Amino acid sequence: MTAHTASPAATGHIPVLVDHAELHAALTGLLRGHGIPDHRARLAADALCHGDLTGLDSHGVFNLTRLYLPLLRSGRCDPRAEPRTLTDLGACAVVDARRALGLWAAAEAMDDAVARARRHGIGLVSVRGATHFGCAGFHAVRAAHAGMIGVVASNCGGQRIARPPGGALAMLGTNPLSVAAPALDGHPFLLDMSTTVAPTGRVRVAARRGTPVPAGWLEDATGTPVTDPSAFDRGEAFLRWLGGTPDTGAYKGYGLGIAVELLAAVVSGAAVGPDPAALEGDGRPHGRDDDIGFFLLALAPDVLRPGADVAGTTRSLFGALTDCPPVPGGQPVRYPGWWEAELAAERRRDGVPLPPHLYEELAGLGLFGRSGSRSPR
Amino acid sequence: MTAHTASPAATGHIPVLVDHAELHAALTGLLRGHGIPDHRARLAADALCHGDLTGLDSHGVFNLTRLYLPLLRSGRCDPRAEPRTLTDLGACAVVDARRALGLWAAAEAMDDAVARARRHGIGLVSVRGATHFGCAGFHAVRAAHAGMIGVVASNCGGQRIARPPGGALAMLGTNPLSVAAPALDGHPFLLDMSTTVAPTGRVRVAARRGTPVPAGWLEDATGTPVTDPSAFDRGEAFLRWLGGTPDTGAYKGYGLGIAVELLAAVVSGAAVGPDPAALEGDGRPHGRDDDIGFFLLALAPDVLRPGADVAGTTRSLFGALTDCPPVPGGQPVRYPGWWEAELAAERRRDGVPLPPHLYEELAGLGLFGRSGSRSPR
Numbered sequence: 034m035t036a037h038t039a040s041p042a043a044t045g046h047i048p049v050l051v052d053h054a055e056l057h058a059a060l061t062g063l064l065r066g067h068g069i070p071d072h073r074a075r076l077a078a079d080a081l082c083h084g085d086l087t088g089l090d091s092h093g094v095f096n097l098t099r100l101y102l103p104l105l106r107s108g109r110c111d112p113r114a115e116p117r118t119l120t121d122l123g124a125c126a127v128v129d130a131r132r133a134l135g136l137w138a139a140a141e142a143m144d145d146a147v148a149r150a151r152r153h154g155i156g157l158v159s160v161r162g163a164t165h166f167g168c169a170g171f172h173a174v175r176a177a178h179a180g181m182i183g184v185v186a187s188n189c190g191g192q193r194i195a196r197p198p199g200g201a202l203a204m205l206g207t208n209p210l211s212v213a214a215p216a217l218d219g220h221p222f223l224l225d226m227s228t229t230v231a232p233t234g235r236v237r238v239a240a241r242r243g244t245p246v247p248a249g250w251l252e253d254a255t256g257t258p259v260t261d262p263s264a265f266d267r268g269e270a271f272l273r274w275l276g277g278t279p280d281t282g283a284y285k286g287y288g289l290g291i292a293v294e295l296l297a298a299v300v301s302g303a304a305v306g307p308d309p310a311a312l313e314g315d316g317r318p319h320g321r322d323d324d325i326g327f328f329l330l331a332l333a334p335d336v337l338r339p340g341a342d343v344a345g346t347t348r349s350l351f352g353a354l355t356d357c358p359p360v361p362g363g364q365p366v367r368y369p370g371w372w373e374a375e376l377a378a379e380r381r382r383d384g385v386p387l388p389p390h391l392y393e394e395l396a397g398l399g400l401f402g403r404s405g406s407r408s409p410r
Numbered sequence: 411m412t413a414h415t416a417s418p419a420a421t422g423h424i425p426v427l428v429d430h431a432e433l434h435a436a437l438t439g440l441l442r443g444h445g446i447p448d449h450r451a452r453l454a455a456d457a458l459c460h461g462d463l464t465g466l467d468s469h470g471v472f473n474l475t476r477l478y479l480p481l482l483r484s485g486r487c488d489p490r491a492e493p494r495t496l497t498d499l500g501a502c503a504v505v506d507a508r509r510a511l512g513l514w515a516a517a518e519a520m521d522d523a524v525a526r527a528r529r530h531g532i533g534l535v536s537v538r539g540a541t542h543f544g545c546a547g548f549h550a551v552r553a554a555h556a557g558m559i560g561v562v563a564s565n566c567g568g569q570r571i572a573r574p575p576g577g578a579l580a581m582l583g584t585n586p587l588s589v590a591a592p593a594l595d596g597h598p599f600l601l602d603m604s605t606t607v608a609p610t611g612r613v614r615v616a617a618r619r620g621t622p623v624p625a626g627w628l629e630d631a632t633g634t635p636v637t638d639p640s641a642f643d644r645g646e647a648f649l650r651w652l653g654g655t656p657d658t659g660a661y662k663g664y665g666l667g668i669a670v671e672l673l674a675a676v677v678s679g680a681a682v683g684p685d686p687a688a689l690e691g692d693g694r695p696h697g698r699d700d701d702i703g704f705f706l707l708a709l710a711p712d713v714l715r716p717g718a719d720v721a722g723t724t725r726s727l728f729g730a731l732t733d734c735p736p737v738p739g740g741q742p743v744r745y746p747g748w749w750e751a752e753l754a755a756e757r758r759r760d761g762v763p764l765p766p767h768l769y770e771e772l773a774g775l776g777l778f779g780r781s782g783s784r785s786p787r
Contacts, residue, residue, distance in 0.1 A: 277654055
């Protein structure tokens with residue numbers, strides 16, 4: 034693979050630009066090498082690249098050596114898993130992913146939900162026994178590409194990361210939620226959020242960079258804001274729920290986190306975070322994200338309202354939002370997904386910037402071939 | 411109706427306690443007097459009382475003279491409306507409420523969604539042509555009482571209340587979202603939230619009381635926090651989205667607000683807020699909440715996973731949360747809906763406290779009978 038950097042040395046803070054198609058091919062090859070069938074390896078590579086293309090750098094190839102390769106190497110993920118449908122009621126199915134890689138298993142399940150919505154107006158595929166699926170939005174936007182509304186949620190299996198407001202122990206994951214829909218051409222609406230203020234990945238990316246996080250992401254045991262991201266993995270700072278403090282909606286973020294646990298894990302029968310069975314023998318949470326549950330919902334307004342101009346309505350809705358005048362001196366008004374689509378187009382054309390340490394890490398896996406050539410941008 | 415107050419005069423700030431059953435009967439009679447059939451008048455009274463029982467005072471009888479009676483008197487709500495099913499695909503239906511009172515129309519639609527979920531595992535009733543439904547949680551918790559997970563969303567019709575982050579014009583409503591599920595006995599999980607930090611009703615209750623709102627609810631045109639609630643109706647302060655500032659997740663709250671618009675209005679074909687047709691001839695938003703859309707979804711884990719102990723799983727999940735030790739000196743850890751259920755039980759037993767001005771306002775409607783007797787508590 035050819036990589037480009039502003040400096041010939043992949044050190045310091047100057048990102049290395051790698052070609053998207055070559056990065057994708059290299060990731061596909063790596064995953065295939067771990068025993069994942071070709072079409073599923075390609076789908077998983079799509080899911081990984083989605084993070085780096087759209088600027089969700091904490092949920093892309095950054096997680097290859099942190100999450101996915103350890104899952105495959107330890108056998109906690111089965112590269113050849115064939116998901117099994119446990120219940121099929123037409124509009125709705127429950128699927129056991131049988132330790133499949135969530136990166137492709139969630140995408141296939143969403144495509145199944147879309148097919149069900151085409152017949153029934155609504156389609157739900159509820160998945161258990163899965164592993165980490167990357168960016169929730171990668172899976173939700175598949176429904177938007179099919180002209181539908183997609184809703185995706187995932188719990189974090191038995192992993193406990195965030196404390197209830199006023200609680201002294203972590204009980205729930207960062208429980209992502211995503212909603213996608215067709216909007217303006219080439220710019221689908223795409224909300225992709227953790228139900229905490231920030232996901233752990235963004236905190237760890239900041240810790241690795243040595244840059245502070247905004248006040249409001251983390252707090253210490255007394256509720257005082259913490260801006261040093263490294264305090265999180267030292268156990269000295271805790272993620273706040275979306276909403277911040279109880280006065281400004283922390284119970285809403287906490288409630289959304291619980292809602293995701295219900296939709297993703299209780300519907301499917303996956304492991305739930307706040308379950309005594311998720312504790313080690315010593316009573317401490319084991320922190321493993323095995324047996325994750327997914328909620329993949331597709332809604333087809335065109336099927337529910339035949340003859341209606343749904344695409345016209347959504348274009349009008351999102352057009353009105355982007356026509357909203359900004360406050361004096363402000364950026365143009367957009368909607369979630371708009372800037373991400375712009376960035377993805379730019380990175381597909383110009384290359385995906387990888388921090389030097391990440392580039393070196395991936396090069397160490399042989400991802401960039403023998404030459405590993407790179408040249409100034 | 412007998413009312414009790416700590417002082418014989420319903421003035422000042424000491425609330426008047428009114429008996430719940432009598433308040434409910436009086437509301438039913440009043441709505442029946444406006445032409446609403448008896449069983450639907452009772453259901454609407456249930457919905458109104460839910461707000462006052464659970465402490466969501468801004469969404470209960472407070473809105474009778476502000477929202478519901480003006481809707482009925484102006485003819486914008488048809489008291490005898492019979493909702494019509496436009497599409498029925500089994501798991502999913504689209505219904506035109508034909509200007510019915512949302513307080514009962516949403517409840518009936520949720521009961522329909524529950525019946526569909528009993529057969530198909532999932533049930534969605536998508537409603538358009540409706541009017542304000544009161545507390546979203548009243549409708550969502552009906553699914554929980556049936557052993558299911560309920561998800562409810564409503565847009566605000568063509569009404570524009572909140573500005574996009576960085577936008578100079580209001581474009582969307584406060585777009586409520588609610589999720590409910592069985593949890594610990596008598597204490598269902600019940601998240602009931604506006605996608606803005608606070609709904610307009612809570613701001614107006616504070617303005618009426620003359621008490622400041624917490625910093626973080628409102629901001630002026632430059633983004634500076636405002637704590638004077640009366641600045642909102644003067645057009646000098648604007649609601650923030652859940653998440654607060656862009657650094658701490660304002661785009662998530664804004665995205666959730668758009669997601670509600672899609673689920674409630676684009677699926678059903680109701681009026682959408684950011685639509686040029688929602689402007690008056692002079693280009694200003696008309697601010698009316700006609701043609702509201704609802705999204706009422708029921709999920710039945712017991713149907714999807716026959717034989718599984720779903721109730722045991724949810725009891726274990728919520729039991730673990732309430733077993734979480736609090737931070738030193740803190741309140742016990744609970745979940746959304748727990749305190750509301752406690753308060754409702756107390757108020758069913760001891761009476762519903764109404765602020766004196768609200769009591770007088772309702773008494774002026776003849777709601778408390780000829781005697782209007784009240785005695786010190």
